[in-house]
Amino acid sequence: MAIGANLPHMRRARTQAGAAGAKCMSEYDYDLFTIGAGSGGVRASRIAAAHGARVAVAEEYRVGGTCVIRGCVPKKMLVYGAHFAEDLEDARHFGWDIPECHFDWIKLRDNVLGDVDRLNGIYTQTLENNKVEIFHERATITGPHEITLASGEKKTAKIILIATGARPLIPSCPGHEHGITSNEAFHLDALPKRILIAGAGYIANEFAGIFHQFGSKVTLINRSDQLLRGYDESMRDRLLQISLTKGIDFRFNADFRGIEKNADGSLTVAMTNHEPLEVDCVLFATGRVPNVEGLGLENVGVELDEKNAVRVDEYSKTNVDHIYAVGDVTNRVQLTPVAIREGHAFADTVFGGKPTTLDYGCIPSAVFSHPPIGAVGLTEAQARQKLGSVEIYTSDFRPMKNVLAQRNERSLYKMVCEGTTGKVVGLHMIGPDAPEIIQAAAIAVKAGLTKADFDATVAVHPTMSEELVLMK
Template identity: 70%
Template sequence: MMAFDYDLFVIGAGSGGVRASRVAAAHGARVAVAEEHKVGGTCVVRGCVPKKLLVYGAHFAEDLSDARNFGWDVPTCGFNWPRLQANVLAAVDRIIDSYTSTLEHHQVEIFRERATVSGPQEVTLASGRTVTAERILIATGARPHIPDFPGCEHGITSNDVFHLETLPKRVLIAGAGYIANEFAGIFNEFGAQVTLINRSDVILRGYDESIRDRLLQISMTKGIDFRFNTSFKSIEKRDDGTLRVDLDGSDAMEVDTVLFATGRVPNTRGLGLEAAGVELDKGAVKVDADNQSSCPSIYAVGDVTNRVQLTPVAIREGQAFADTIYGNKPTRVDYSCIPSAVFSHPPMAGVGMTEGEARNRLGSIKVYQSDFRPMKNVLADRNERALYKMICESDTGRIVGLHMIGPDAPEILQVAAIAIKARLTKDAFDQTVALHPTMSEELVLMR
């Protein structure tokens, strides 16, 4: 008889959990996964996928305006939020079905209910059933943080944006990270009056200073109002549904929607991890390089850990876990060169060290830049400049950081990140013939 009901029980069917489940099953493991919401997790259901579709939809506001200078007689166009919303949610459902089919194809048993850890090798389902597994993988992701103050229950998070019945005309966004700036751009393009508040005077902390300053400049030019060194006192909901927001550090405001984009919290509350001997770090599961927690039979991947909260990282971690444990292929994720992007308007992207980080860590560096107005913006009479920035070691010329803001910056950076990973030098870029006329050619023309 089998000692356990399953070889692997995964709690959470997001990007990391689905990848780990599928690969482990393909290696021959008996796998089950529990998901209390929808298969696909944050990225597919209420994160990067539907948000990127909103970004595409929002960008048509500029494209339709620019088209006139390219000879198109574009009439005044209205925007239909319910139509876009329905199409986005339908697209999400298709992806959920695809994820589910993939798990079923690999004979992964899916429990559509909440699961908690009731022992080092035991899981209890919401239905009351208890199952055992040789190993348990925690892949429950993270949730939006909601600040605690009077009236905070009247605000929404990024989870709720996709289900708004009507598009708000006045939006107050709290936070200055990538989620805040992305939704600020989206709502602004849809015609809303957008105000972004932040407790400090810096947006997008951790990104290169020149790039984030350029985004701030462009965003303000587009009409987004930034109020720094500002925090909430209270929110009062009026009889007509509008919100009065009292602020510390700024005048009170009346808005239709308050969106909290103030960070994300690992989903470990109520999972029973502490009782199983799993050590937490501010709510996140502490794991080693092989995704193993302080309890030898319990592992964790993705946003629930104390590492990098990015979907592609969770997928790599899930793959590495399954290959190492069940595929006889020891694998560890390299966190040293992870590209990231902010799908703002315009988007920004970066990989490697920022200029400030490079100066602190390396001392002597060389910085190359290209500050230009994209050809399309010139003809469209759009006064937005792109900025590309390359940071290199002084003695070797090795590129240690590459950062950019401008149209299609994330698409361009993905290829450039390979060059950084391969430890190429500025000279290798200089020797590459430019592809003209493109924006990406600026990568090999920087001085």
């Protein structure tokens, strides 16, 4: 009954939208021109096209963006490769006669890059199948509704979407040109015997685990005395403890003074509060900055915030009515699934007649360190500051596989609850498969379930995840 009652209104809306689209086409080359074909830009363009908009995308590098080409996807493949180092060793305790193994970096590197090529093709095909026109070149905003391509060709669009993402931040210390970033890490011609990783965020810790398992001597330095700022302190402490046990070195309160290249090709890194260190490679993982330079934003008066990111409202609109921005270039939450949701919400709002915003609360995240971390909601410290009364439940245990493999590494799960109601406001875990487990658990936290709801759920035994319903 309700659906039938809405049908005439929906037909009128589609007719009006069609008329508006026809008017738009008489004035502009496109309804939407997207600058940047990463996760957010591709989703926004595809959904806008599905709503009937005529869409074009400009991408100066490769379709797929940071995540697919030089981020999450190839990095996760390296993480898989790194895990075999311990898995092959552990297999001997499970009865497998494993000979001495040799790791071939070039083979893994080339296989990973080959799969990146495959994904680049799939993303390109997705846009083409949705009749989105692709320009494989840089685009600059040169007027209110005007975009100029690197070839000099000019295009006009009713709506312009900025989805140019972010890039690694490179410190300005002397000799910084001798370092690399995560972008170049996937293309190394050989594994470094000694690598220094600058930073203590998720990228730094992930690559620390990867290179360590591949046999490199890893030293991680950080300007403060903490790693993984923003994650629960218990998880951070446990990762540091495990990493030190594995043989990864940490130097805290260390600022770069400079990098000097030696005659034999090695690098000498000078830093505050510590002795200089000689390594074969320096990898900068010191944060990411929005890609806003050279876009012509100043030509149309698009405002940037104090961190040089594009300032937008809840609908991803800038201060200029016909210009929007999604993804890392806005520096709201720099996660691929968030960029995708923002792009989808933008397309539904502007071209689907369905105003949509994104809820940034309770966004789950993972660190693919070794072992990995999964988290959703408030940390213990955040909950105490925000709620006052909290109850903390934990499970500190040795996974069954580790017991038989004679590996002492322990996992830790923590549940943060509101003191008066028992509502679960945060879940944090470090251990095998933590990112896989946290996805399902995040649904429960998002839904506002309580510790009693978890306790009332029968455990799946024997599993790692059963600890979620057994915490004390």
